[in-house]
Amino acid sequence: MTVEHPDYTPLVNAALARLGLDAKTRLLAGQDLWSLPALPEIGLESLVMSDGPVGVRGVAWSADDPSLALPSPTALAATWDPELARQAGRVLAQEAHRKGVHVLLAPTVNLHRSPLGGRHFESYSEDPLLTARIGTGYVTGVQESGVAATAKHFVANDAETERFTVDNRVSQRALRELYLAPFEEIIAAAHPWALMSAYNGVNGSTMSEHRDLQVGVLREEWGYDGVVVSDWLAARDTLAAIEGGLDVAMPGPLTVFGPALAAAVRDGRVAEETVDTAVRHVLLLTARLGLLDGAAPVVPEDGRPAPLDGRAVAREIAARSVVLLRNQNRILPLDPAALRSVALIGRAARDARFLGGGSATVYPTRVVSPLEGLREALPDDVALTYATGADPDDQLAVATEGFTLRAVLRDAHGTVLAEQPLTLGRIRWMDSALPGGVDYDALESVEIIGTFTPRDSGTHHFGTGGTGSYRLTVNGTVVYDGADRDGGDPMEVLTGRPVPRGTIDLEAARTVEVSLLHRKPKVSYGPIRGVTFGLSHRDPERDDDQLIEDAVAAASTAGTAIVVVATTERVESEGFDRSDLRLPGRQDELVARVAAANPRTVVVVNAGAPVEMPWREDVAAVLLTWFPGQEGGAALADVLLGLSEPGGRLPTTWPARLEDAPVSRVTPEGGVLPYDEGIFIGYRAWQNHSAAPAYPFGHGLGYTDWTYETIKAHRDTDHTVSVRIEVRNTGARTGREVVQVYLAPAGTHQGIERPERWLAGFASVTAAPGGSAVAEITLPQRGFQIWDDTTASWTTVPGRYTVHAGHGLDTLPLATTVDVTA
Numbered sequence: 001m002t003v004e005h006p007d008y009t010p011l012v013n014a015a016l017a018r019l020g021l022d023a024k025t026r027l028l029a030g031q032d033l034w035s036l037p038a039l040p041e042i043g044l045e046s047l048v049m050s051d052g053p054v055g056v057r058g059v060a061w062s063a064d065d066p067s068l069a070l071p072s073p074t075a076l077a078a079t080w081d082p083e084l085a086r087q088a089g090r091v092l093a094q095e096a097h098r099k100g101v102h103v104l105l106a107p108t109v110n111l112h113r114s115p116l117g118g119r120h121f122e123s124y125s126e127d128p129l130l131t132a133r134i135g136t137g138y139v140t141g142v143q144e145s146g147v148a149a150t151a152k153h154f155v156a157n158d159a160e161t162e163r164f165t166v167d168n169r170v171s172q173r174a175l176r177e178l179y180l181a182p183f184e185e186i187i188a189a190a191h192p193w194a195l196m197s198a199y200n201g202v203n204g205s206t207m208s209e210h211r212d213l214q215v216g217v218l219r220e221e222w223g224y225d226g227v228v229v230s231d232w233l234a235a236r237d238t239l240a241a242i243e244g245g246l247d248v249a250m251p252g253p254l255t256v257f258g259p260a261l262a263a264a265v266r267d268g269r270v271a272e273e274t275v276d277t278a279v280r281h282v283l284l285l286t287a288r289l290g291l292l293d294g295a296a297p298v299v300p301e302d303g304r305p306a307p308l309d310g311r312a313v314a315r316e317i318a319a320r321s322v323v324l325l326r327n328q329n330r331i332l333p334l335d336p337a338a339l340r341s342v343a344l345i346g347r348a349a350r351d352a353r354f355l356g357g358g359s360a361t362v363y364p365t366r367v368v369s370p371l372e373g374l375r376e377a378l379p380d381d382v383a384l385t386y387a388t389g390a391d392p393d394d395q396l397a398v399a400t401e402g403f404t405l406r407a408v409l410r411d412a413h414g415t416v417l418a419e420q421p422l423t424l425g426r427i428r429w430m431d432s433a434l435p436g437g438v439d440y441d442a443l444e445s446v447e448i449i450g451t452f453t454p455r456d457s458g459t460h461h462f463g464t465g466g467t468g469s470y471r472l473t474v475n476g477t478v479v480y481d482g483a484d485r486d487g488g489d490p491m492e493v494l495t496g497r498p499v500p501r502g503t504i505d506l507e508a509a510r511t512v513e514v515s516l517l518h519r520k521p522k523v524s525y526g527p528i529r530g531v532t533f534g535l536s537h538r539d540p541e542r543d544d545d546q547l548i549e550d551a552v553a554a555a556s557t558a559g560t561a562i563v564v565v566a567t568t569e570r571v572e573s574e575g576f577d578r579s580d581l582r583l584p585g586r587q588d589e590l591v592a593r594v595a596a597a598n599p600r601t602v603v604v605v606n607a608g609a610p611v612e613m614p615w616r617e618d619v620a621a622v623l624l625t626w627f628p629g630q631e632g633g634a635a636l637a638d639v640l641l642g643l644s645e646p647g648g649r650l651p652t653t654w655p656a657r658l659e660d661a662p663v664s665r666v667t668p669e670g671g672v673l674p675y676d677e678g679i680f681i682g683y684r685a686w687q688n689h690s691a692a693p694a695y696p697f698g699h700g701l702g703y704t705d706w707t708y709e710t711i712k713a714h715r716d717t718d719h720t721v722s723v724r725i726e727v728r729n730t731g732a733r734t735g736r737e738v739v740q741v742y743l744a745p746a747g748t749h750q751g752i753e754r755p756e757r758w759l760a761g762f763a764s765v766t767a768a769p770g771g772s773a774v775a776e777i778t779l780p781q782r783g784f785q786i787w788d789d790t791t792a793s794w795t796t797v798p799g800r801y802t803v804h805a806g807h808g809l810d811t812l813p814l815a816t817t818v819d820v821t822a
Contacts, residue, residue: 005191008287011295015042015283016276024279025261028242030252033232033430033528034059036282043293047286049150049229049250050099052106053122053138054355054629055362056092058099061428063363064420068095068310068630069355072608073108073134075321075626077124077651078700080738080762082137084317089141089149090305091313096147102289103148103194109135109182112609112652113158113681114664118577121356121608121627123158125651126682126697128178129759129783132185139190146299148285151186152196153231154207154214155179159666159673161577164234166668167201170675175202176787176794177679180217187224193285194227197246199234205244208234214245227285233526238264247278254527311631318628318635323648324701325622331600332621333642333703334560341383343558344371345551345594346587347391348566348606355627356608358574363423364630370564370604373633377641385558389551389594390544392585393568396463396498396536399425403514405450405535409435412444422448425516425535426465430528440529446521448535450514457508458540463501466533469519474504475512483520497570498536548590556597562640563594566606577666581612581658591615604636610654616694624648642703647736649700649808653683653693660691680755683809687756698740698759698808704731704769706807711814713803719781719796721818725805726774729767736766739775740808743783746800746817752786754797757804779803784820798822 019027023039031037031046038046051057055067068091070076076085096104108119112126124131135151142149156168156179170179186192197214198207207213208230218224228247235241235249238256242264249255264270283292290297324332352369355361371386378384399405405422418436425448431440452474454460462479464470469483480501506512516535523532555561565587571578582588592615595601602621605611606628616622623646625636638644655661662685663677677685683697710726725739744757760783765773781796788795798821806812 005288005298006296008284008295011287011292012280012283015044015292016279018042019279021262021265021272021275022259024275025258025265027282028248028261028275028278029255029258030248030250032253032432033251036248044286045291047102047289047291048100049103049105050096050101051359052092052104053108054360055364056095056099056101056104057362058101059430060433063423063426065099065363066365067099067362068092068314069362069364069367070314071318071321071629071632072121072356072627073124074121074608074651075628076138076317077130077134078321078323078626078648079317080130080649080651081320081764082133084320085134085137086141087308087313088317089138090145091308091310093142093145093147094307094310101147102291103150103285104142105150105152105196107135107138107149107151108153109151109186110153110157111178111182111681113675114666115581115610115655115658115661116578116664116666117158117609118160118572119356119358119574121572122358122360122574126653127651127759128181130651130762131182135182135186136190139186139192143190143193144299145304146289146297146301148193148289150194150196150229151183151192153198154183154195154218154228155198156202156675157198157200159577160575161666162668162671163199165201165671167204167672168675169203169672171678172789172792173787174675174678178681184222187222192226193288194229195224196229196231197234199231206234206236208246209237209240209244211244219245225281225284227281233528239269242270242274242278247281251527314629315631315635315638318625318632319638319644321626321628321648322635322639322646323624323650323699324646325624325695325699326616326619327701328620331602332640334640336379336382336641339378339382339559341385341558342374342378343385343387343551343554343561343598344374344564345387345389345555345561345590346564346566347388347393349562349564350386350388352633353566353568353606353627354629354632356572357569360574367630368633370633370636373635373637374640376634377637385554387551387554388542388547389563390548390586390590392566392583392587393570394585395568395570396461396500396538398465398498399452399535399537402453402455403450403537405448407435408447408449409438409443410445410447411442417442425537427534428530428532430530434531440522443522443531446518446531446533448516451511452514452537453511454506454508454539456539458505459503460506460540461500461503461538463498463536464516464533465498465536467523468521468533470501471517471519472501472535473515475506477504479504498534544586548586548593551590552593552597555594555601558598559600561594561598561601562604563591563601564604564606565591567608567611572608581610581655583611588614591619595619602640610652612657613694645703645733645735646700647702647738649698649738650695651697653686653697654695656691656694660693662686662689679753684755684758696808696810699810700738700808702735702737704729704733704735706730706735706737708806708813709772711803711805711816713816713818715818715820716778721779721803723761723777723779723803723805724774725777725814726772727765727767728772729769732769734766734768736764737773737807739763739765739777740806741777741779742804742809742812743779744802744804746802750797752797754786757809758783796820796822
């Protein structure tokens with residue numbers, strides 16, 4: 001699955017020889033937030049990076065520069081389909097080319113160590129093998145399309161609490177077998193051209209300075225030749241970073257590299273040869289991308305894969321990722337011909353929660369909500385009613401619906417420098433990319449101005465997002481006039497969480513003028529300078545008791561009730577971890593009340609990570625849709641009505657209650673977070689745990705039935721094991737089955753501590769009703785190995801192993817044995 005690389009060594013060496021020290025060190029430092037500088041003296045173009053992993057934001061972070069929004073990484077992993085991940089990579093590479101982006105800062109291949117991880121939705125799985133296989137497909141798709149992928153965050157960036165300073169203490173065995181394993185396999189199988197070092201420390205050294213891991217393991221042991229770029233603002237020490245194997249310090253222009261690194265070379269603290277090594281890595285990347293004079297790109301434009309329909313891929317991933325957790329009496333799929341009425345309930349059914357918060361945020365041109373998806377899909381003679389039920393979010397949101405806005409930029413004299421229409425009430429501009437080419441230093445104020453047409457009468461809530469001094473006026477009334485504190489975490493500065501400022505009574509359908517004047521709009525955090533703030537709004541509050549009563553009334557008279565429950569951006573986002581796993585607001589009560597009123601209640605869980613579901617045994621069906629991307633509503637309708645099968649399988653274990661989880665701690669003490677659980681995270685820990693999860697790793701139902709008929713396994717000459725499993729579709733529909741293979745020691749294996757069983761391979765098969773299919777799965781040698789701390793090497797554990805095969809960790813009907821020698 002790797003792309004063949006030309007030998008760029010002579011060209012890179014020739015270019016390096018023509019560079020002076022200042023040019024070399026400048027190339028290792030961002031020239032701004034997202035790019036490296038051009039060096040005309042060697043014919044080098046500027047290299048542009050952009051965040052992922054669900055979309056390509058580009059150098060702007062604005063709804064005025066829309067992006068395709070794919071489902072969350074947890075959704076992609078739930079497909080258990082590396083080839084579909086490859087298509088996701090290809091689609092995002094197309095987006096990158098469209099936006100002039102050369103390096104996509106994705107995928108995130110950290111593990112789900114704790115269900116409380118705030119960025120859980122942005123990683124794939126609790127299992128290193130599944131993570132590696134999905135990540136390999138994604139990287140391959142991106143790079144075979146001529147864009148560099150960036151595996152991140154190297155390594156053990158598994159939580160957000162104190163993420164800039166935390167020192168994660170991880171045993172060498174756990175580090176190798178769990179946290180490094182996805183990076184190792186992705187590098188071997190897909191050869192990513194870039195890798196991002198993490199904010200956190202590991203065993204005493206911050207990762208951007210971790211020579212043992214970034215040089216000893218990554219370069220010398222694994223043979224990695226790509227670029228290592230810091231996470232944004234993670235590089236803090238010039239000498240420690242360059243000696244520790246960091247190649248590029250982002251963002252710029254004020255970084256620990258650049259002039260600071262040149263000075264360190266001149267006064268003898270750093271050898272120029274060390275700088276040259278990093279420069280070679282950067283020049284090699286630019287050559288692979290065709291940005292260096294004389295270098296033909298690895299993938300020329302006419303060698304890229306055929307274009308894909310981005311919306312179609314987004315819809316397919318969303319549908320394929322849906323995990324059917326429960327389906328009593330086969331209520332699903334719904335039969336459109338038999339339906340007479342449907343009650344759709346939940347705020348997220350109307351206002352789609354399609355992605356997680358933080359740096360992964362992108363703004364698509366359109367988002368299909370569940371309400372829109374069902375309206376489009378249901379026959380005209382099916383009555384579809386909607387009720388909010390219970391609002392999961394009592395916070396303000398960015399001003400969108402009903403608002404027509406523009407931004408006005410002024411200097412100190414009040415002279416208008418530029419104007420720009422806004423598609424929503426949020427501004428994020430970097431200092432070098434202001435509208436109309438406005439000079440950042442000349443900018444004194446920015447005003448968001450326009451009109452608002454309410455859809456409801458009552459008391460409307462308005463607020464601001466971001467830091468600084470504001471004057472907020474609605475319908476001629478000054479709602480707020482004051483200043484706010486500076487932010488802490490840069491994500492707080494960049495995202496600008498909404499802060500309530502005041503209320504005003506408005507009439508439905510009566511248009512009023514609104515204005516938010518930001519008198520000190522310029523913000524900075526380290527080298528990051530720009531303008532980031534927003535206008536926020538919330539409709540009049542309605543009594544939750546009445547909202548729930550209205551939903552129950554709608555459900556009681558409908559043939560089927562569908563309740564969409566969700567987390568919010570205040571629950572799942574970059575920058576903070578979760579405090580619990582409960583659904584926000586009174587959504588649990590809503591589900592219970594609706595289920596009591598209608599036995600045909602289907603619950604759609606719209607969350608990127610595990611949530612508690614105390615009502616799960618009391619409803620007819622439960623569907624998990626993750627954060628489904630911009631086409632999520634259409635995909636949900638496809639699954640509900642049987643046009644697509646919910647073929648997803650859980651990529652991580654879902655606890656019934658947080659207190660049941662064997663590993664949950666994310667808060668350091670004294671700056672240290674011990675990974676005391678060692679190799680036992682996820683299902684590896686649950687196997688030896690007193691409590692049972694709500695739904696185990698690998699779980700997921702479908703719309704048909706499968707019988708596992710035969711299994712055969714034999715050792716190959718190259719230390720791998722080949723497994724052949726035959727399955728039969730015994731149901732009434734064509735379906736797709738994810739055949740999962742687990743290994744378990746069949747004896748004591750020299751008393752070595754190991755999980756009860758672990759995922760060793762998987763494959764997907766499809767068959768028509770009554771038809772059979774064969775899954776051929778190769779188990780790599782690594783599946784039979786452990787990391788031996790004594791010898792500091794991988795060691796095959798000889799003996800007999802049981803090879804289990806089945807539908808999921810809790811359903812493994814077939815087994816055979818295989819003998820392995822050292």
